Amino acid sequence: MSHDSHGGLQGWDLEGFHNGGDTEVWKRLGAHVVTVHDEERGELTGTRFAVWAPNATDVRINADFNWWTGDPLTRIPGTGVWATFVEGVGDGTLYKFNILGADGVWHEKVDPMAFFAEQAPANSSIVYTSAFGWDDDEWMAKRASKNMQVEPMSIYEVHLGSWRKGKTYLELAEELVEYVTWQGFTHVEFLPVSEHPFEPSWGYQVTNYFAPESRLGKPDEFRYLVDRLHRAGVGVILDWVPGHFPKDEWALGRFDGTALYEHADPRQGEHKDWGTYIFNYGRNEVKSFLVSNALYWATEFHIDGLRVDAVASMLYLDYSRNEGEWVPNEFGGNHNLEAIDFLRYVNRHLYERVPGITMIAEESTSFSGVTQPTNLGGLGFGMKWNMGWMNDSLRYLALEPIYRQWHHHEMTFAMVYQYSENFILPISHDEVVHGKGSMINKIPQDAWRQFATLRAFYAFMWAFPGKQLLFMGQEFGQRSEFNEAVSLEWWVSDLWGHHGLQQLIKDLNAVYRAHPALWQLDGDPAGFQWINADDAGHNTYAWVRSDAADQRLAVVVNFSSEPWYDYEIGLPQAGRWSEIINTDATLYDGSGIGNFGEVTATAEPWGDFPARAKVQVPPLGAVILRYDGDEPAPRRATASTGAELTA
Template sequence: MAHDVAGGLTGWDLEGFHNGGDTECWRRLGSHEVTIFDDERGEIHGTRFAVWAPNAHDVRLNADFNWWTGDQMHRVPGSGIWALFVEGVGTGALYKYNILCADGTWREKVDPMAFFAEQAPANSSIVYTSKYLWADDEWMSRRSAAQPHKEPMSIYEVHLGSWRKGKTYLELADELVEYVTWQGYTHVELMPVTEHPFEPSWGYQVTNYFAPQSRLGRPDEFRHLVDRLHQAGIGVILDWVPGHFPKDEWALGRFDGTALYEHEDPRQGEHKDWGTYIFNYGRNEVKSFLVSNALYWVTEFHIDALRVDAVASMLYLDYSRNDGEWVPNIYGGNENLEAIDFLRYVNKHLYERVPGVVMIAEESTSFGGVTKPVHHGGLGFGFKWNMGWMNDSLRYLALEPIHRQYHHNEMTFAMVYAYSENFVLPISHDEVVHGKGSMINKVPQDTWRQFATLRAFYSYMWAFPGKKLLFMGCEFGQRSEFNEANSLEWWVCDLWGHHGLQRMFKDLNELYRAHPALWELDSDPAGFRWINADDASANTFSWLRSDAEGRQVAVAVNFSSEPWTRYRLGLPKPGVWREIFNSDAGIYDGSDAHGNLGQVVATGEGWNGYPASALVVVPPLGAVYFEYVGEE
């Protein structure tokens, strides 16, 4: 054992952690292979362990290298940190902290800052030093100059553990990359990869915030997956869960016998719905822990965006609570002022530190200014999931076609507030679980109409203002609900209907990326104009998308079972409009009977408030896109 028992760690090093300003606290706390200098022996290699447990009476290091008997740790003067340097210990060592808590009970805890952990049901922390050499310089350079609001974003949401069950990070680096590249998505969004022992939580009950889940491989193997996605030109979004954490006895909860990371008062510190604790966002050390965690994934793993889970549960003190079960803020209101302050802090810090990074809120209420910059009084997110659009459109989708005319406004209402925030249109895992049914089983009537309706709906979604997100399996119309215990039903991709839908997504993503009119002005009213929002009797919607150069794509979607063979469409210019997409095409397993022979010619006959118009064919339960190519 060296003379420097704390491995060079001093109270000065920890000041930032205690005042909420240490945004890289993973560099100081946790386990680190270090070299210290001893007066008698010179350089000594080993591992420094450090843990925050201010109210503990004693802390010991239980590890495989001491036969789990416990080495005495030492308080770092002027801090609530306990530390110990152990000579000769390195990557691969297993350890836990044995804490004599404030109530006089010894409790064995895993390291909150561990970079790696044992697979469940085991849970020891593991000393780990990354040796990974990144090869994504070109991607990272391009990312730093990115303008996400003016770029295409079509996101494939993935649960890594069940996309193809049993695949490792290394196998996914080949197979997932190949599939997403073929399908043409710009990004993948990974449901939480942070360590979670309870697999059916899908990663939303995190026990190790700094460790990728070990079921699929080692941390550097996860880095390799991200690296390969970047080399293929695919961005990586990671689900991040700062809203709550589970009550596992060996994890963060009541860490030193007191409410350290969570609120002491259960009215502020517990989510009854989820059986979890809520972070104490007003505590400086918790701010340092969480902001550091966000920065850790973005810098150490080159993650391009964080999608912040359950933001509404953070914003409101009375979230899912009855009267008397919550504590008002100092002004008597229901806003969680400390959580709001924390969200502004983490968003502002990441945008300042990492050019090109994106923060995305899953936020289901009408809370104002979610995507407004912090310096303009907003929360500072880049995008917000449009849950209103999702709920309205899925209600419409589930109706019999004959009844849709009475609910026409559910598909147009999103444009009323489309520019109040920067939106992502999400069809996520939450919509295909817990008895809600798969996307295809939400649609009424026979199999042909189910597939045709889905093709029309996704065509509607891909041409509507807002970035796109689709959960895995939806792209080929899986009939079973999402179940983390099983792989996706890949075998159906060879079957009629499923194969056509999957092929359509490949073409739709290619078309989307190739036409800036479909994404460049997503957040600008100049990028969208209705042609006819009010044709309820025909269950048909039509609109125009434009880019900054004035190039235009006209869209018509028919949610009735009748073909419209002479549908007059108002257009901004006379001349040739080429049909660039038809969801009823034979290659998509459509009827192939209702097309426009490649183009239509608009004449000077005004219609729908436009100076020109054309008679077009809009297939039953189908969509068509037209691109202006010039005068005849």
């Protein structure tokens, strides 16, 4: 053969991969339709196949073009990569690598770099070249100049396979986009879309890190969904899972007969709880693989943020392990130093390469510096899920109102550490599965009190410092736990209670986006001041939010079943305060107790505040007041019917 049998791939192309510095390894390994020059026949088009299997003694390609009989690959000198060029083979080709491992056993494996894969239970890799033309230039240009820590971020968390069961990427690009836009969320966050054969894993057990799941369509159809969301003004966050991978014998595990991507020692290389392998973060090729995967989703799919799953499991060598089941680091401690270095590397690299990206940690411990820059010794994430706030809040909500006074501090404690990290307040899928009950069913007493409490809580959440995330179905009070096998119970969203809750979320999002006081200074103590954090006897909380221009909002939330008439609060300014949210409004299926659109504060000191006012606080309800001074009152609905119409 007079042309290059490796399809143009040379040893020097792989140096970065082997030293841990190749951040675009998907351009070199895997299957690529290429054109090579043959001295006798001129230009030849076909597919180059390349795979890393350093300990293999033979590698073959089993494919539909050779009736799955196996054509040989040859090792590129000086590397652990095997490659071949097959003329006349192009997009749509089904293939797998057959690897004779160091253990003397043939292992048929899918391509770790495949861009597309067969739908489970089949699993062949598919040669795929994107032909998508992006139409989101305006979004990408605006995103590049934004720092989401000082922007509004209201996230709708979605499991694409069951939001409306059976819908494709193309159908979701119409229906999901229309719904999210109507509800007013700024972002969606997708549970992992990387190919995963086991649906009940929800995508958290990934077998193809570079392939969007084929159950819902082709990769370019997923690109279309992202593009449509961007054109509608909605950002896209993707769950990313570098913490572990499943043991399916045809996937990454023991790839060339040895522990290639994972540690060989089960004390380092296996998660007993999940039955999965742990990546070897200290291996250069694994670092190249994972950092490339993060950059791949950000650049090839225009993803606006990656939420890194199970960060705590990566940080601690003794995560969910008993004494003797883990190996200390070189200093005798329990921190996984290689994983920490890897996370810093990924975060630093993506923030440098992708303008406007947001890296988010799901980290359930008090590990220091998760959102501190790497040059200051932090992990370099932009934001962190506030799991402490979530646990405290849900524990409080589950109490009968009469007992809440003894747990009052659980709703205020988050302010003790609010400025230690950049937080997102998450009510995620994890809180509505496995017997935990849906949000509405966590709350005691009858349906009226359940819906009223949940409305008050969502107002508390939207008005509290930190961005917010809500899992699909919880915006209309679905009573069933999340079940990936069926659609959300959309039919209930037209019923009493459910529809009112859904309307409140829409209005909360509108008020939130319109008022920088609710998001601009989330990470700055100047943006928050307690009015009264200690009124346990009334189960009531009150605070002020401010923006950089000194616009003020006052928030009063009552988690008691009793209304508080003429409830006195301090305020930072005398004058008219317009009621822009009342969760007890009849529009939201409440009882209509409120302030008839406004409250007047008089210049009489109250505590540390120069003014005071009397507020009608509904039972299990919240009101949000905006300072409007002596300006003419804006057109608005009455307090008994809903949020201000011009918010």
